[in-house]
Amino acid sequence: MTPAPAMPAGPSFTNEVMPILTRQGCNQGACHGKGAGQNGFRLSLRGYAHEQDIISITREYNGRRIDRNFPARSLLLTKASGSATHEGGRVFSPESREHATLMEWIKAGSPGPDADEPRISKLEVTPQDRILKVGERIHLKATATFTDGGKRDVTWLTRFDANEPAIAEVTPAGEVLAKRNGAASVRAAFLTEVAVASFTIPHESAVDPSKFQARNNFIDDHVFPRLKDLRIEPSEKAGDAEFLRRIFLDLTGTLPTPAEVRSFLADNDPAKRDKLIDSLIGRPEFVDYWTLFLGDLLQNRKERDHDVRGVKGVRQFHEWLRAQVAANRPWDALARDVLTATGKTTDAPAIGYFIVTVGEFREQEKSEVAESVAQAFLGTRIGCARCHNHPLERYTQDDFYHFSAFFSRVKLDRKNPKEAPTALAVAPRDANDRRPPGVSQPRTRQYLQPRLLDRSEVKVAPGADPRVSLVEWMTNPANEHFAAAMSNRVWKHFMGVGLVEPVDDLRATNPPSNPGLFKALAGEFAGHGHDLRHLIRVIVKSRAYQLTSATLPGNQAETRFYSHYHARRLPAEVLLDAICQATGVPERFDGYPEGVRALQVPDPGVNSAFLRMFGRSERVTACTCERSGEVTMPQLLHLRNGERMIEKLASPGGVLGRLLAGEKDDDRVIDELFLRTLSRLPESAERLAVRKALEAGDPRADVFRDLFWALLNAKSFAFNS
Structure with a gap:
């Protein structure tokens, strides 16, 4: 029988000493974890490189930080306990458990990392999912499971922080205080593992239960019970005019015509909303809008430093994407085609994705494409782990480069388009190179082979494309991240706020505002073939989507739970098309025939001051932050006074020119301008104000020009509500 590995004499450097330094903030970016260290002492950021840290602590400057003859005099202790000058001040007392543990470690000879000692495999925090009252306190407990099956209470070594400290704050010791109504989570981090505890703090005033009973589909079965738990009253159902404008803009990026508004408002069919939705999804404008959506996600642009395809290649990829949307290609099939693409741009336009994510000077490590793929297809930000262990997730630097290794055989053969199209191929293993596919980890110089982000191993046959194994894992129904990432993006498009925000930052420490709905929505998407x-x-037919944007006294401040529709500024292309x-x-x-709408322009580099000003996506990264929906003063000035x-x-x-020349009935002109801009007829007071201006003797053309200008500058025109 093989004997169990001997535990290190004294406290473990990996499992106790480094967690103490991490919990006290010693290796954070503001202290010794910064790139240059602090006052000559440098630690790896949040302890991602223990093999370097042991050298810094015990050997640098002739080992001056550790005094093995007189452990109590060690600078590691005297500075941290405040008995020696320390810019960071006192971080623990001489009577603390932290001080005693470090003292014991020094007395044991300050042993370094032990490759044979048990490693952490899981972290749990309790209690979870509790309902609290304002002012209530609760203590958290963190329990670590190790690779030998052992469990330990590591609360005193765990770092806690709250995602919404204004709602629920947490002390370093793990005591949670409910401060005000809402929902909040607390993250617990120990070594490379994280865990989350979530809390709901309901409003004190009761709400009539009947307010939560209306439903259209399963989405409402999750939204309204969540609101009921929080005691937040939902707004009423949106009126027909509000819904009509909203659904046109959200599905097609266009406004309804005056005739379509009149027809819909006059229709008494109780199923007219569902019928309209089905009709709009079948329109070419729907295809245009969702091609733009995918173009942003897949970064379809001309890469400035090395992309010899020119705009032609961008258009080819755009047309390919448009064909997929028009054919309603399942998302998993489309992803498979993109991520395993090979060939020439003329035959396989989808290789455009790799042309912009595999840079001229980044081809060997394939780090950028790995980061983009994880963010776009899995909704996961692993970029931090390129340089150090992820501060908010379990991903290590090794995890990042194992993932990058899936793209190690991708080779781009860039050609001048006048000579031949750019091609992408999967390079076979060289006869003189017997190594399997992989990349070199820049810090350790280890050669890392492909490994999935869940740390399961894959075997890639000689000469095979590692990307195929990756895509099989990604699109497998058991991989919840793939379906959840896209369903969360689509949810945000329609609801204004993702179930997880940011939508491309899915992680255990960033839990969804409605976990049940998040899981159900992803399951619905995957269960229907990623259609x-x-x-x-399903989303737009829900009662939750069809609520009015008008708020109630009890839900005005609510921003995460969908008690009302969240009005938002139109995207740059949609707003410009709406004005036109x-x-x-x-x-x-430039370069496009007259009549091409902004939504139909493939190239984000096309010259347009309006689109730049209103925050179109430049598609440089897969981050949703590429597209801005903020309102700025230059935008307002442009709408009011722009040439x-x-x-x-x-x-x-x-x-306006045609109406003034051909329509003598002033009321009809008023109606037409309101219908064309706000997709509704004017209210009595609005009509009366225009009539008064006309009766006052102001020139007819000036009155209607001022009216049209005012409508185009109204918040209700620039916003989808």
Whole structure:
């Protein structure tokens, strides 16, 4: 029988000493964990490189930080306990458990990392999912499971932090205080593992239970009980005009025409909303909008430093994506085609994804493509682990480069397009190189082979493409991240706020606002063959989506639980197209024929001051932060006084010019302008105000130009509500 590995004499450097330094913040970025260290003492950021840290602590400067003859005099102790000058101040007392543990470790000879000692395999924090009252306190306990099966209470070594400290704060010792109504989570971190405890703090005032009973589908079965738990009253169902404008903009990126508004408002069919949804999903404009959505996600752009495809290659990838959307290609099949693409740009436009994510000077380590793939297809940000262990997740630096190894055989053969198209191939193993596919870990210089992010091993046959094994794992129904990443993105598109925010930061320490719905939505998507149109239908047919944006006194401040529709500024391309559609004056884009809408332009590099100003995605990374929905002063000034806006308003061939020339009935002109911009008829007070201006003797053209200008500058025009 093989004897158990001997435990190190004294406390473990890996499992006790380093967690103490991490919990006290010694190896954080603001202290000794910064790149250059602090006052000559440098530790790896959050303890990701123990083999380096033991040298820094025990050997640097002739080992001056450790005094084995007189352990109590060790600088590691005297500075941390405040008995010697320390810029960071006192971090623990001489009577503390931390001080005693470090003292014992020094007395034992300050042993370093032991490759044979048990490693952590899991961290649990209790209690979880508790409902608290404002002012209530609760103590957390962290338990670590190790590879030998042993369990230890590591609460005193665990670092705690709250995601919403204004709602629930946590002390370093793990005591949670409920401060105000809402929902919050506490992250517990110990070594490379993390765990989360979630808390709900309901409002004190009761809400009529009947307010939570309406439902259209399973989405409502999750949204309204969550609101009930929080005692947040949902808003009423949106009226037909509000819903009509919203669904047109969300599904197709276009406004309904005046005729479509009149027809829908006059229709008494109780199923008219569902019928409209099905009709819009079948339109070419739907295909245009969701091609833009995928173009952003897959970073379809001309890579400035090395992409010899030019705009032609961008258009080829765009047209390929458009064909997939038009055919309602399942997301898993589309992802498989993109991630295993080979060939020339003319025959396999999907290789454009690798052309922009495998850079000229990054080809050997394949780090950028690994980061982009994880973020775009799994909703996971692993970029931090390129340089050090992830601070908020379990991913280590080794995990990052194991994942990068899946792309180690991707080779780009860049050609001048006048000579031949750029090609992508999977390089076979060289006859003189007997190594399997892999990359070199830059810190340790170890050669790391492909390994999945869940740390399960894969075997890649000689000469095979490692990407195939990766895609099989990614698209397997058992991999919840793949379906969840896309369903969360689509949910945010329609609901304004993701179930997880940011939508490309899915991790245990960033839990969804509604865990049950998050899981159910991903399951619905995967269970229906990753059908995007099915997922979209389910979301927009829910009662939750069809709530009004008008708030109630009890839900005005709510931003995460969908008690009302979250109004948001239109995306840059949609807003520009809406202005063109309302005024009847198209925008001109260099290199494109007149009449091409902003949504249809494949290249994010096309020159447009408007699109830049209103935050279009430049597609440099897979981050959703590439696209901005914020409102800025330059935007407001442009809408009010911009040269192109004035030209569109004053154009004789535009909507206003034609109405003034051909329509003598002022009420009809008023109706037409409201229908074209706000997708509704004017209220009595609004109509009366225009009539008064006309009766006052102001020139008719000036009155209607001012009205049109005011409508185009109204918040309700620039926002989808």
